[in-house]
Amino acid sequence: MQVTLPEPSYAKAGVDEEREQDAFSRVMRPWLARTQVRHPMVTSITGLSSGYFATLMHIPPGPPIAMTTDGVGTKILLARQANRWEPVGIDCVANNVNDIICVGAVPLALLDYMATDRIDEGVLEELARGMYLGAGLAGIAIPGGEIAQIGAMLAAAEGGGPMLDLVGTAIGAMPAADPGGATPGGPARWRTPVDGADIRSGDVVIGLPSSGLHSNGYSLARHVLFDIAGLSLSDQVPGAGRRLDDVLLQPTRVYVPAAEALWAAGITPKGLVHISGGGLLNLGRLAADVSYELDSLPATPPVFALIAEAGRLPAATMYATFNMGIGFCVVVSRAQQQAALAALRDAGEAPVRIGWVTSRAGRNVTIPAAGLTGHGDAFHPQVLRPPYAVMSVAAWSGT
């Protein structure tokens, strides 16, 4: 699959997503899809072919175990530039727990991996404090991890701070279908995993605000803001009343309490979608063969306008790269819409009904206000393309 994006595209910014997904499908998936669990204690495991936000592995009589891995990416370079590390510690947790809740699981623990060119105690402490804060928001333990001093493999650090990469792997589990039944002997049934297969035409898409870019699109954002537009971290973001460094280093929001509030209120979310790499196109990863009309998106936060203007980026690129103000989506039946909105508000969220589900096949995502229809991994102005399955690839490489 080849899609030519307008320049400056992500490829120019050092991220060639098309090629990444192509290559993964062609040369890696054939090998990895053949791996299998030898021990009979595992009765099922979702694999590369499903490729959802998190893998589920069932080991009876225990609950299905959810797992996912993700890094902070090049947001680290901003942390270095600003010498503020706590936010990316939070991101390391948030990126992963927000994926775990998409399958309906509860995140429980995270192992972190840090590659670094040196031991800088001040930086390590800020990162650890960030991870601690993120773990608190998510309700998880961080019981282990790894620090790898591999300076020879990392970029030369200009300007004082360490060069490092920060990655997390989160583990969660499906809770009891009936919380009251969670006794040591039982329960026999766990919450049913969510994959979007029950979504139907007429269902409602609720969006939860992001806090900024979260952890996606930073290669492109840095390229256009600093290399092209020549801005600096201390510049103001027009319309935001905040400096660029504060806006760009805002940590990713943790949506665990919001998701649990839905379940606690008796809502059955039909789809739970972490809006990460690929932006709102992540809705297309839901299993049902329907489409999404996002006709009520709230105003886009000012930082996205600044990025678009700095790089003269078309809306198609912006919406396919950034979350554009929505960090998480919940799909519910129309009957549960009001109860869901109420539960989310009670959990401290500011939920917005951003659109609805249409019966059109193909998992398209349409944003009428921007004149965009997208599919798979790209938005195109008014261009519709035939259906093809890249969901599992996107799940692999993009989140």
Next chain:
Amino acid sequence: MQVTLPEPSYAKAGVDEEREQDAFSRVMRPWLARTQVRHPMVTSITGLSSGYFATLMHIPPGPPIAMTTDGVGTKILLARQANRWEPVGIDCVANNVNDIICVGAVPLALLDYMATDRIDEGVLEELARGMYLGAGLAGIAIPGGEIAQIGAMLAAAEGGGPMLDLVGTAIGAMPAADPGGATPGGPARWRTPVDGADIRSGDVVIGLPSSGLHSNGYSLARHVLFDIAGLSLSDQVPGAGRRLDDVLLQPTRVYVPAAEALWAAGITPKGLVHISGGGLLNLGRLAADVSYELDSLPATPPVFALIAEAGRLPAATMYATFNMGIGFCVVVSRAQQQAALAALRDAGEAPVRIGWVTSRAGRNVTIPAAGLTGHGDAFHPQVLRPPYAVMSVAAWSGT
């Protein structure tokens, strides 16, 4: 804790383990040790204070879940140099599953993380094939992972191949104590986790051969072999009858079948120790307050002599950095020694009784033939040091 190693030490080679452990203890552990699981479905989780080879999390009525994370480290740079990537794919799996089996668990799945500066399909395929081969040896699935294109954070790649970092996180579980009882309704009891607490004076240490350096000590090995001694990959290793590239890129052995053969034979291993960073000092991570006298170590493979000679490295550095030919250790009672050796031989291993357990407190490891006694993280010629606990730190940073 400060230990001055002879030069060229690991610090000179870019790995400052002393500082890493110090820093972790002082600035990271205080934060991470306070993280905890909010959901009541988890009844226990081993944390930073235990810091063993893998974390165990219990979610009744399921089995305790084991998890650990580790990367391939700078062995990647040799893969680049030789343009042979399959071995490090195997290493990515082996490093992690060999830690999972140390707690008595069965490895089940692995998520991989790859940071790379470009998409090179040939390299990706070789890595995937290596991971596939490793997964086959370990009996695990690789159901997901992440490819992060973060070229701006990685070292400039000289000589053609991509620069990348490869990391795995493995998940396992304790099997049923009685394999026949593993029915959907039961069993009530799982294999008891192994942590070495039952080890007693007179117990026997059995060593399983490594295939080479496995994945540890490569920063130091590269420094002395190439920078100091000026050797090249095509040079022969004296006494080995093999080229240096073949020897150095030999994949890490997978000890999963060996461990399972012990359990299947009715052996109760008292200690299971992956000999990784820190070499045979990893025996000191076992819980019992005893010591280890390794009086029957087999001859060290020739590559280690070459490294020692090239860098004029003293035995204390060699034994504290490299596995010196032993990749995994099993501690059993004297009564089970013969049965254990037989079971391991039947599993295709070449087990050797390398030593025994002494009643001396302090978790010292003594190698009489080399004139060394070590503790915590360093061997010293005839120098004994007071006991201090760095086990959990070593578990964090070194394996």
